[in-house]
Amino acid sequence: xxxxxxxxxxxxxxxxxxxxxxxxxxxxxxxxxxxxxxxxxxxxxxxxxxxxxxxxxxxxxxxxxxxxxxxxxxxxxxxxxxxxxxxxxxxxxxxxxxxxxxxxxxxxxxxxxxxxxxxxxxxxxxxxxxxxxxxxxxxxxxxxxxxxxxxxxxxxxxxxxxxxxxxxxxxxxxxxxxxxxxxxxxxxxxxxxxxxxxxxxxxxxxxxxxxxxxxxxxxxxxxxxxxxxxxxxxxxxxxxxxxxxxxxxxxxxxxxxxxxxxxxxxxxxxxxxxxxxxxxxxxxxxxxxxxxxxxxxxxxxxxxxxxxxx
Amino acid sequence: xxxxxxxxxxxxxxxxxxxxxxxxxxxxxxxxxxxxxxxxxxxxxxxxxxxxxxxxxxxxxxxxxxxxxxxxxxxxxxxxxxxxxxxxxxxxxxxxxxxxxxxxxxxxxxxxxxxxxxxxxxxxxxxxxxxxxxxxxxxxxxxxxxxxxxxxxxxxxxxxxxxxxxxxxxxxxxxxxxxxxxxxxxxxxxxxxxxxxxxxxxxxxxxxxxxxxxxxxxxxxxxxxxxxxxxxxxxxxxxxxxxxxxxxxxxxxxxxxxxxxxxxxxxxxxxxxxxxxxxxxxxxxxxxxxxxxxxxxxxxxxxxxxxxxxxxxxxxxxxxxxxxxxxxxxxxxxxxxxxxxxxxxxxxxxxxxxxxxxxxxxxxxxxxxxxxxxxxxxxxxxxxxxxxxxxxxxxxxxxxxxxxxxxxxxxxxxxxxxxxx
Numbered sequence: 122x123x124x125x126x127x128x129x130x131x132x133x134x135x136x137x138x139x140x141x142x143x144x145x146x147x148x149x150x151x152x153x154x155x156x157x158x159x160x161x162x163x164x165x166x167x168x169x170x171x172x173x174x175x176x177x178x179x180x181x182x183x184x185x186x187x188x189x190x191x192x193x194x195x196x197x198x199x200x201x202x203x204x205x206x207x208x209x210x211x212x213x214x215x216x217x218x219x220x221x222x223x224x225x226x227x228x229x230x231x232x233x234x235x236x237x238x239x240x241x242x243x244x245x246x247x248x249x250x251x252x253x254x255x256x257x258x259x260x261x262x263x264x265x266x267x268x269x270x271x272x273x274x275x276x277x278x279x280x281x282x283x284x285x286x287x288x289x290x291x292x293x294x295x296x297x298x299x300x301x302x303x304x305x306x307x308x309x310x311x312x313x314x315x316x317x318x319x320x321x322x323x324x325x326x327x328x329x330x331x332x333x334x335x336x337x338x339x340x341x342x343x344x345x346x347x348x349x350x351x352x353x354x355x356x357x358x359x360x361x362x363x364x365x366x367x368x369x370x371x372x373x374x375x376x377x378x379x380x381x382x383x384x385x386x387x388x389x390x391x392x393x394x395x396x397x398x399x400x401x402x403x404x405x406x407x408x409x410x411x412x413x414x415x416x417x418x419x420x421x422x423x424x425x426x427x428x429x430x431x
Numbered sequence: 432x433x434x435x436x437x438x439x440x441x442x443x444x445x446x447x448x449x450x451x452x453x454x455x456x457x458x459x460x461x462x463x464x465x466x467x468x469x470x471x472x473x474x475x476x477x478x479x480x481x482x483x484x485x486x487x488x489x490x491x492x493x494x495x496x497x498x499x500x501x502x503x504x505x506x507x508x509x510x511x512x513x514x515x516x517x518x519x520x521x522x523x524x525x526x527x528x529x530x531x532x533x534x535x536x537x538x539x540x541x542x543x544x545x546x547x548x549x550x551x552x553x554x555x556x557x558x559x560x561x562x563x564x565x566x567x568x569x570x571x572x573x574x575x576x577x578x579x580x581x582x583x584x585x586x587x588x589x590x591x592x593x594x595x596x597x598x599x600x601x602x603x604x605x606x607x608x609x610x611x612x613x614x615x616x617x618x619x620x621x622x623x624x625x626x627x628x629x630x631x632x633x634x635x636x637x638x639x640x641x642x643x644x645x646x647x648x649x650x651x652x653x654x655x656x657x658x659x660x661x662x663x664x665x666x667x668x669x670x671x672x673x674x675x676x677x678x679x680x681x682x683x684x685x686x687x688x689x690x691x692x693x694x695x696x697x698x699x700x701x702x703x704x705x706x707x708x709x710x711x712x713x714x715x716x717x718x719x720x721x722x723x724x725x726x727x728x729x730x731x732x733x734x735x736x737x738x739x740x741x742x743x744x745x746x747x748x749x750x751x752x753x754x755x756x757x758x759x760x761x762x763x764x765x766x767x768x769x770x771x772x773x774x775x776x777x778x779x780x781x782x783x784x785x786x787x788x789x790x791x792x793x794x795x796x797x798x799x800x801x802x803x804x805x806x807x808x809x810x811x812x813x814x815x816x817x818x819x820x821x822x823x824x825x826x827x828x829x830x831x832x833x834x835x836x837x838x839x840x841x842x843x844x845x846x847x848x849x850x851x852x
Contacts, residue, residue, distance in 0.1 A: 155664075164740065166723035171663025171713070173721040200721040200744040225750050 176201060178230065182399060183208040189215050190398035191421035194406040196373055197414030199224070203278075204371050204419040205233035207241035215285040216244035217421045218252070221298050221371040223277040223344060227268065232276035235259050236345055240282050247284045249293035253354035256280055257295070257345050264347035277346030280354075281313060281369050288428045290367055293356040296341045298419075299375055303388045304365040308381035312357055316343035333379070339372065364426040366392070373418035374409045388422070398422050432461040432468075432652050432702070434729050436739035439758035443744050443751035444716075451711045451724040453741040454674070454758035458704040461652060468731075469654045472508040472528065472568045472601075473645070474561040474575040475499050477521075478608075479513045482581050483548035488608055491634030492578055493543050495641040499576060500539045502645035503531040508571065510564050511539060514579065515550030518560035528564055551584045554620070555593040562597040572654040572699045573601035575624075576644050578637070580608045583616055590616070594623040598684075599655075602626045602698045604644045607840075608634055610832040614839045622679065625698035629840050632833035650701035653731055658707060661692040661726040666713040668725075671695050674762040675706035677843040678769045694730070706847070708762050709741060716745040761801060761848035768797040768806065772842035776835065779813075779826070788814070788826055796822035803846045809838040 152160040154172035161167055161174040179195040179202055188210045195202040203222030208215070220236040222229025239259035243252040264275035279296025292300040297315040304310070314320060319338035323329050332338060343352045368388055378384040387408060391401035402422050409418040440453035477496050483489040496511065503509055508528040511521040522542035523529040529539065557577065565573040583590055603624035605617040608631045621628040631640045658681070660668055673679040681695040688694045697705070711724045725741040746752055775790030791814045798806040799819035810816065812834035814824040 164723070164726070166726075166740075167663070169664050171666065171723040172716075173723070196719070198718045198747060200719050200746070224748060 173200075178202040178205075181206070182403065184397075184399040185210040185215075187398065187424070188213060189217065189421065189423040190402045191217065191219075191369075191419070192399070192402040192406045193419040194373075194410065194414075194417065196417050197410055199417055201230060202417045203230040203233055204373065204417040205230070205237045205278075206419050206421060207237035207244075208421055209241065209244070211245070213285075213287065215283070215423050216241060217285075217369055217423060218244070218256075218280065218282040219298050219369045219371055219419050219421060220256075220281075220345075221279045221296070221373075221417065221419070223279075223341070223346070225274070226277040226346065227270045227274040228263070228276045229278060231267075232260050232263060232278040232346065235263060235276075236278050236280050240280060244282065244284055247286060247291070249282050249284050249291045250354050250356050252282055252284075253280055253293045253295060257349070257352065257354070260345040261347045261349070275347040277344045277349065279316075279341065279371075280345055283367060283369060283423070285367065285423055285425055288361045288425065289358065290361065290425060291356060291358040292369075293354045295343050295345055295352055295354050297339065298371045299369070301368045301370075301381075301384060301388075302359075302361075302365055303368055303385045304363060305389075307385065309368070309385040309388070311381065312359075314355070315341075317341050361425045361427055364424070367423040367425050368420065369423075370405075370420040371417060373414075373416035374405060374420050376416065377409050377412040392422075398424070432459050432700075434459045434736040436727060436729055436737040438727065438739040438741050439756060440741060441752075441754045441756040441759070442742040443746050443748070443754065445749065445752040446718055446745055446747055447715050448745070448752070449712050449715050450669070451713055451741060451743045452756075452759045452763075453709050453725070454756075454762055455707045455709060455727050455739050455741070456704060456758075457658075457707065457729055457737070459653075459700055459702055461702050467572060467652045470506070470508065470568060470571045471504070471649070471651070472565050472571040472573045473503060473648060474510050474512060474564060474573075474601075476512040476514050476518075476557045476561060476575060476577040477546060478552060478577075478579040478581070479515050479546055479548050479550060480552045480579075480581055481549050482611065485580075486609065486634055488580055488634045489546065489548040491637045492608070493546055495578070495637035496543050496546070497540050498638045499641040499645045500536050500543070502642055502649060503536060504649050505531055507531045507649070508568055509535075509539070510561075511542060512557055512560055513546055514552065514554070514557045514577075516553055516584070518553065518556045520560065520564075521546060526564075528567060552579060552581050553585050554579065554583045554616070555585045555590040558590075558597060558603065558620070559593050561603075562600055565601050570654060572651050574648040574651070574699065575601055575603045576641065576648075577603055577605045577620070578608060578641075579605070579612055579617070581611050582613055591619070594620065598623045599625075599696050604628075604648075606631050606637075606640055606644075607836070608632075608637060610836055614836055618840070625679070625696060627677070630833060630836045632837065647701070650703075651699040652702070653700045655731065656697045656700045656736070657694045657730050658697055659688060659692055659694050659728040659730045659735075660709065661728070662711055662724065663713065663722065664691060666691075666711055666724065668693070669710040669712055670708070671710075672708045672766060673697075673705055674708045674765060675704075675845045675847055677845060678766050679843070681707075697729075706758075706762065708759070708766070711741065713743055716743065718745055718747045720745050758848050762845065764797050764801050765803070765845040768794055768801070768803065769843045769845075771797065772806070772810070772838060775813075776839050776842075779835075784826055788824060791826070792822035792824045794822075795819050795824050801846060801848075803844075805844060805846075806842065809834070809841055813838055
């Protein structure tokens, strides 16, 4: 017999709710940092050690069975997940968006969430460029609303999006979130070209290895946000010839797999070891965390095959 | 009355860093005039010592007291105290409070005409009588105005013992007329009683000063508002300071309130906005850890009016952890400005011109950088500012006592930082 903490009524063993006051009798979760039972307060911080109990966005999964799957994870070194994802399937049609908030801007988590929602809302029409343009407008508007500090350091983010219609794939992007095509054999093919300092100087003839080692390597040269200026989203389309996987991800994953062969090998290992798309996506997020988890990690896996000949 | 609290800070800390700073802005807004949640009691204390005969001070004080009485809202309980070697109640009958109405205001005005200057100065006794009268009205928004022109004549330590016994019971705004009173004495009263202190150099300005104090007092709608600060285990509050409209250190006024929480008294509130600087030392976290370093609540009794969260987020990204928060930087500068001026005045009094020049130079620089024009102008009455940007100043050979006292009393006045930058 145990007393209800709220009304001091005795409860019978195994009861879930207090018979008198109706309060839940389930033990409140203990703080994961200091272990104090029931220590987490209404605002999400432990009433004992003050540590944040975790946010909903720290780890999210979207499981669309055999059609698609995506996972986003806070990683190990950032205090919140500033990546956001959108994954919707209609039969074999897939709409997918990944956005990575720019940490040095104010409210980057709001920027990325706004971007994926604005783009995702338009993707059913299949026009990836139009969807990204809508995301640009929505993120740019954030600076003028909410916290006044947004004006000084406006919310900003990257975006990568794809619409899969049968064997036709359209991708679009701004920034350094990537889309890859991973065939059944051979190295991954990067479908996007980073809007980053490193990519820019390599295109101008700099040594790629040296450029990637530069502290500025990951500085992005195009983004979504009020201060982004006029940026035209870049797009690409293709029709698959052989079966493979379309993979979209933020730099929290590809930073640990910069070699296209290694990237493809990791995706295949995840698929082989796990069997389902969602567990493979989770395996890839775990891979990045095992490697250091220095950034937020988001990955989406979409198998695409050529249409069966009639 | 609706209250809001907002914390301004750079929550990002470098790995190993443990000091968390935030400026908490508390703002209350109400319908026109606001509605008092309690009754109000006002005590007006006028120094009637012999020295008040000089420069027509007593006549000006009579006029000012009458103006203050005219400002009293109907229904407010009030009394007038004549400050001499003892405390003498001028109005109404000894030991009683009057209820403001057209008639009692007129009666009080006649009573003020009987105020004559003869006797000593006994601030402790005056405040003690005010406290006894106020004790008749528990829960009221209680406030006193005290006017004096000279040193306290009571034995050493008596005023402090009175302040210790009455602190928190009501607020006191003190004004010194002329230049024969001690800034440190009235500041002691202002600090203990959560009020203000200022110089009224010329008796002719007394009426305006009394009207201003009384209008502000009548605008108060809550009697006893407190700042409750919760901190996690193994964290310590380094300081809690009011930093706007003026600097006042509240750290020592702490009273424990349950585990890991304490309350700091803020006095009475009207429709106004004040800023507080809270500094907390916390145990260090790992990269990606987020901690609630302090939960700041504005409370009235058991009622939580509003809350703001002060956070600590550890990061290895130096671009985030080295960001300077404008509010914290600005008010750290304003607090330094007040301390530097007071140190400069001390040094000048002690004849240490070298230190005084250095301190006033730094003060001129801080006032210039932060756009605190009022303080810059006050400094210019004590030193010649050659270059405010570099803090190059020269001590003036002749400084009017009133100017130096004005600089001293007003050194704690701060300016607000521009928002949203």
